[in-house]
Amino acid sequence: MKRIVIDPMNRIEGHLRVEVTLDEASGKVNDALSSGTAWRGIELVLKDRDPRDAWAFAQRICGVCTTMHALASLRAVEDALGIEIPNNANYIRNIIAASQEVHDHLMHFYHLHALDWVSPLEAAKADPAATAALQNAVLEKYDLGIGRMSEHEMSAYPKEYPKATTTYFAAVKTKIQQIVDNGQLGIFAAHYWDHPDYRLLPPEVHLMAVAHYLNMLDKQREVVVPHVVFGGKNPHPHYVLGGMPCSVSMTDMNAPINSERLAVVETSLDLGIALTKYFYMPDALAIGHMYVQKGMLDGGGLAGVRVLGFGDYPDEAYSGIKNGDFHKKLLFRCNGVVENFSLGVEKAVYYDLTDHDLTDPAALTEGVEHSWYNYPQGQPDLHPWQGITEPNFTGPGEGTATAWKQLNEAGKYSWLKTPKWRGKAAEVGPLARYIIVYTKVKQGHIQPTWAEKMIVEQVDAASKVLGLPPEKWLVSTVGRTLARGLEAQLFAYMSKYYFDKLIANLRNGDTHVANTSLWDPASWPQEAKGVGLHEAPRGALSHWVVIKNGKIDNYQAVVPSTWNACPRDSTSGHGPYEASMMDTLVKTPDKPLEILRVIHSFDPCLACATHLYNREGQKLAIVETDAYAGI
Template identity: 30%
Template sequence: MSKGIVIDPITRIEGHLSISIDVASHQIVQAHSKGEMFRGFEVILKGRNPLDAQQITQRICGVCPVSHGMASILAQDQAYGIHLPENGRLLRNLILGANYIQSHIIHFYHLAALDFVDIAAIAQYQGQDPALQDLKSWLRAQGKTQALYPAAPFLPRYEGAYLQDTELNLIAIRHYLEALEMRALAQKMGALFSGKMPHVASLVPGGVTEKVTAQNIGAYRSMLHKLRAFIDHHYLPDVVAVAKAFPDYFRIGRGPANFMAYGVFPESNQDDRRLFPSGVLINGQLGDFDPMLITEDPTHAFYQGADELAPTRGETKPWPKKEGAYTWLKAPRYGGQVVEVGPLARMLVAYHRDQPASVRPLIDRLLGELNLTTGDLMSTMGRHAARALECKVVADRCAEWVDALRPGEPSCSAFTIPAKAVGVGITEAPRGALGHWLEIDNGKVDRYQCVVPTTWNCSPRDRRDQPGAVEQALVGTPIADEKNPIEATRVVRSFDPCIACAVH
């Protein structure tokens, strides 16, 4: 006999997500992922000037707006037949790279780490570190009693097994505070070329409006140097420390074990080479990515229609009282298959393609240190490890891109908007594969469809009753205490869900 548990809301994620699980013999046997709102960006865009798209779609999310802006201008680049100048390509990569770095840092330290770190360890702290002493004083000031009683953002949370090593807890808490500064620094770094962060102003079809100057190059280099040091000396070691303390999570949260990456960070304006290549891993076999195999299934979503439609024919017609529906997320599928997207998918595809050359040695070194195989990465802890390694690869490559900028040379190409055109913007947000599909008629947006990372990962069952990636990852997860299902939240947060994006 199973017992139903509803976790609503899942805290420390972006947006409103509810997870319903059935638990039998202290193990999850079934799960449903529920996005709980409708926004309608695709409807808002219809009839608008196409140049509004990259600004409006950035408002889908405040954490990864750059990715939506990038997908939108890539779709317009294709629709208008634009060829970018070299500075335009490099600036786009540098802006997106800064957004990746801040997103990965905030996910581990400020969203997910508190699933493992015992903030109560600060109560026993007797050292002289000013930041920790200030935090200790602040936490005590929030207390309802004389004992230390941590307040938001550290509560509410479930009780469970946290890090037992007091020193590791204190190090993690110290780095939590430093990560706040690092995230702000990454935002400032991106704003040098984007005008502002978030919701950047300089992304346009044809390139980037910001001019390249020696001053901005120097400032970006300086900030990036500090971020790379934090990633190498704090972020990566902290992930390894947590992984060693919670080795069971390399066997929990597997999911469908099918992965897809669109590819991101173009390395040339003449061909399709990208820092992270495109590809799919289906049943362990590496294959080429084919965008024509993407469909969205609304069977169990609060939308009209029952057919699996390609994004070029996609519809956004809400139906809040639809029988059999339980979420505002559609169910994207690749060739009918459930796939996982995100840093783990990108790193696994890169590992199998051996591109870029830095990925395989980094992964092999980590696996050797933890005595694991690549199969173990398909897990809750594997997602954290992949995200940290990717953060290093992106930051290191940003150092090369910024050196390749040429002050005084153009960063944007001229263009005209045709009366009729179509375009597809395929890229990767920090959380995974992102596509924008644009159709222009009479110079206006006639159809706009977004298929975003968390819609892939947190999707519902489809017409064949295949659960989505998160729903599959939850099944088999052990639940020690049904009143404190912390194990389930650890699995869900490892995907870094963004429900604001997913329901767009």
């Protein structure tokens, strides 16, 4: 047996350590541990603060998905206080959220995950003319023919389209060759480039994909223009409790939001449609298809066993979440739990998940059996409204507090808690959302919205291209990667859909963007609690707030990476990361590319940094996890 340690795991958000025990003869992973190595602590930062400011603090949990925690936090406080936002604010928030999903998925695939599949060294071997021909063939073969809804389609013609000329790919190849020859791989450095999996794809696939990697470095910033227009900036755009802070006028060109700036937003949304349709999906399908053809469908883990979602994107304003109105208004009804999808959609078991589950203390809980936290004696699991954030760092199993050698498998080994649905672990994320909606539609639990119809059409079309039923390819590393791409295309159209609704409402004369009727704390009840739900890029996100006497008494955030990267539990078993590693074969123990690939398929993202201050506000320490942060 060989023990493999990867720490840090990620290229950007790297505060994750994994340890696997590997049978070198068979390549089978016999055991796996996933450890979040940074303490977030935002729950303690928010205690006793004004609930109207909660979103601004909570938003800083992450600097990659930039805005998702603000939305969940706003929804939690608004749910607690009974604040209903105007329709325009709902549309704008949905545009910001959907465009963030597109941006996040694009960045993940090209800049965090693509180099698990393609290599600049292999790209340097490609024939530029053959690559140009391949580009055209890929665009034709892997066009699923999905999403051509006239009312949401891009204007005039696609402004961005993959280049497919010999001259272009020859120039990209020359640049890559110069980087390789100079030994200055830079953004391509420190990887297992001699791993045999990189030779599974023709060199031309590598050159095409690396060219698009560079394209997206340039184009990704244009996708988040709606954040800048409606929220003032990116990352971390501005909001206001009760709506949005951006006043709108279709006649006053000096207004923060006017016809000119709305046109800029539309251009950005059209770009998102083009990038997902002509770059992202063809690239992901081309690479995934080749892996499927070679029978490489491991890494599913819990995906075929149990997935969970909360649902999102209310079509119109709603009166609350815990009262059930939120779930009645949803366009994207991925709320629910599906078990045993790997047996086929007909045999999968669906459980509803609505407001009743949110308030049931036995339905959604977090445990700390293997987490560096203390719970009151006799309390193995707590509902988030009763959640406690009391750190108890006991160190690694072997090594020191600052130099870990081995995690304490029998004790506590992660800063992440273990979320559970009725005592069971579950995977969340794009793959989970697609499995849930696909199952609900195919089993007749819902009459699908246009977005849900698109999901079913995407899955069926991809299954036809791959030559496999959904239960065979979806529940795998390849499937998890493709589901994220399919969802990026869906969200590109959803952002345009809500933009159209916003424009129609403005033309009808409604310019309201905020409800401030309950802004004054004197109008609030002495005690209130609320929950904010959002389907963030990495999965089901929930913020839970308890307000007493106008201040936050308790705050808990149960984030997607907590669901997926959580430590094991004696009742729920392994978490999704750990289960997926145990479902992955490793060819070369000293170069565990397969472990990187399966974890990266979840798009892991943990806390960005830990800043410590004393009671007087003096800075005590900044914990940097990036070795080059100070350069």
